[in-house]
Amino acid sequence: MPDDLDDIRAELDAAEHVAAAEALPHLRAAAERLSGLIDESMAQAVLSEGASIRSAGASAGLSENAVGPRLARTRSLGAYANADGRVTATGVQRAQYDHENGEARVADDRKPLRFKPRRNT
Template structure:
């Protein structure tokens, strides 16, 4: 994500140094687009990896719950789970969480440890 942060900073710096308002607007638009991508990816990451709800993510980002679905569908984390209508719902989030939890590959093979007897045989 550091590249996105760098893109935002570069665009804002370019806007600050722009010679005319048209150039300033162009650079600010570029910063806004990069910021939108960063917000979308961060919301998706919070949903999938931190278990935050869609409602909570929407509230934290300052969006209404209905506007988050299309934004999540544009994120790099959840784009492959998007429905035909270009939205992400809780069902897709649950599937992405399941896939993330079970994508660690094959479990470690079991290791055989021979049983040892810990009690001593006594002839009483």
């Protein structure tokens, strides 16, 4: 986590004294890293600290419905996502059980889908 925060700070520093157009890629990179850090922190709160999906989402300023898909993108809970791409209370219970027994599954690194324009115009 400290490395993530350092990377975010570096992107924000790079965006600080440049023109708006030049700052946008740095701000986007910082936003993506911060979003990933929020997701991983919610996953750890749910997995290791006993927080509910609802309370973790509320602490992050998200609705309960927004948390499941975000948890599914995390390394620690992604392997417990259902077919709809969401981590539910059942998946969290299984992850906690596996974690306690030292058999936790680890999700592969997947990048979130991003919009790609068809053409440059």
